[in-house]
Amino acid sequence: MDSSSTPQVITCKAAVAWGAGEALVMEEVEVSPPQSLEIRIKVVSTSLCRSDLSAWQSHAIFPRIFGHEASGIVESVGLGVTEFKEGDHVLTVFIGECMSCRPCKSGKSNVCQVLGLERKGLMHSDQTTRFSVKGKPVYHYCAVSSFSEYTVVHSGCAVKVSPHVxxxxxxxxxxxxxAGLGAAWNVADVSxxxxxxxxxxxxxxxxxxxxAKLRGASRIIGVDNNPKKCENAKAFGVTEVVDPNSYIEPIAQVIKSITDGGADFSFECVGDTDMITTALQSCCDGWGLTVTLGVPKVKPEMSAHYGLFLTGRTLKGTLFGGWKPKSDLPSLVEKYMNKEIHIDDYITHNLPFDxxxxxxxxxxxxxxLRCVIHMPR
Incomplete structure (x- = not known):
């Protein structure tokens, strides 16, 4: 494509969700050109995250194109984009970094006021959609919508990476x-x-x-009632696995018993508000810290006895592990390339887009764990 030409509408294949829990349908979608401060990306690979599954199963906005864990190549850029050019390799991110709002400049938060969580299925810039099927609007998901051969994202929701990655x-x-690495390092600061x-x-x-393993934790206890997940957990650093179905007493009491009063750090990675209370109960008095990462599908409100906090416990929430995407993701990519962190072992399946x-x-x-979906080249 001539860099001086104006980007045109692209027609391509996308997996469209037309209703809650309904099988995705391969549709011919029209993808509009990128508008001001946007880029259009040819998606190369995308993986399925549980939040995609949860939103698909719920009564969310439809029709919709899910997917947000993705990598690709910039196909065209909109007005005002100076950071990217055609051919750049990028990672997409579901929260952006505008670099100029109060949280972005604070160093205390990664929740950008301008490019934070997208909840309405529309682009941040003008509250419209870039997708349509036969003239009918199709909505975005998590500011990315990577289950499409081409997608449009705000330039603040993409991170440039080396073509060798x-x-x-x-x-x-x-x-x-x-998100998991950041929860252990940035949010909990596991000792x-x-x-x-x-x-x-x-x-x-x-x-x-x-x-936690890379930070030198001595015991890493995994709690899950899925035997398949428990089998491979030790390969990722888990030192022991607890199946709640194997005990009569509440699992929080089990954890307190085997840890002499509770863990130093507990992490809720399920998306269950009752489990947040259990995680709080499982960490120790005085300095026990609970971090919640999961997104609940139902019952978003949680309850906990005030005494859990009166005795010194702390509960913290986190979005994307506290990472500022543009500022911090390049260092994580570098750690992967230097074999300081592992990614490949999380990929249990590779599937073609269809x-x-x-x-x-x-x-x-x-x-x-993660199924990577490969787009046609």
Whole structure:
């Protein structure tokens, strides 16, 4: 494409969700040109995250194109974009970094006021959609919508990477793996010799385990009732696994019993507000810290006895592990390339784009960690 030409509408294949829990349908979609401060990306690889599954199963906005863990190549840029050019390799991110709002400049938060969580299925810049099928608008998801051969994102929701980085691997850093590592490092600041308990041994929980192991935690206890997940947990740093179904007493009491009063750090990676209370109860008095990473599908409100906090426990929430995407993701990519962190082992399945419904079924059945979906070249 001539860099001086004006980008035109692209027609391509996308997996469109028309209703809650309905199989995705391969549709011919029209993808509008990028507007001011936007870029259009040819998606190379994208992985399925549990939040995609949860939103698909709920009564969310439809029709919609899901997907947010992705890597690709810039196809065209909109007016005002100076950071990217055609041909650049990029990671997409579901929260952006405008670099100029109060949180972005504070150094205290990664929740950008301008490019924070997208909740309405529309572009940040003008509250419209860039997708349509036969003239009918199709909505975005998490500011990315990577289950499409081409997508449009705000330039603040993409991170440039070296062309030597394997795009089919690092797409996992767009969400799950980065979120888990950041929760252990940035949010909890796990200390050497500490005891850690992790509720939920999916990709996020096992990434917390990797982060805790690299920080020198002495015990990393994984809690999950899926035997398939428990089998491989030790390969990611988990030192022991607890199945709640094997005990009569509440699992929080079990954890307190085997840790002499509770863990130093507990992480809720399930997306269950009752589990947040259990995680709080499982960490110790005085300095016990609980970090919640999961996004609940139902019952968003939580309750906990005030005494848990009166005795010194702390509860913290985190989005994307506290990472500022543009500022921090390049260093994570570098750590991967230097073999300081592991990503490949989280990929349990690789599927072509036209088998995307199989990926959803594998995750529904608890048979995968991350399934990477490869787009046609």
């Amino acid at each position: 394997p795009l089919e691997k690092i797409c996992l850093l767009s969400c799950g793996v980065a 050497k010799g500490s005891t850690v308990v992790i509720f939920g041994l999916g990709t996020v929980g096992l990434s917390v385990a990797q982060g 088998e995307i419904n199989k990926a959803f079924n594998l995750m529904k059945e608890g048979k995968c």
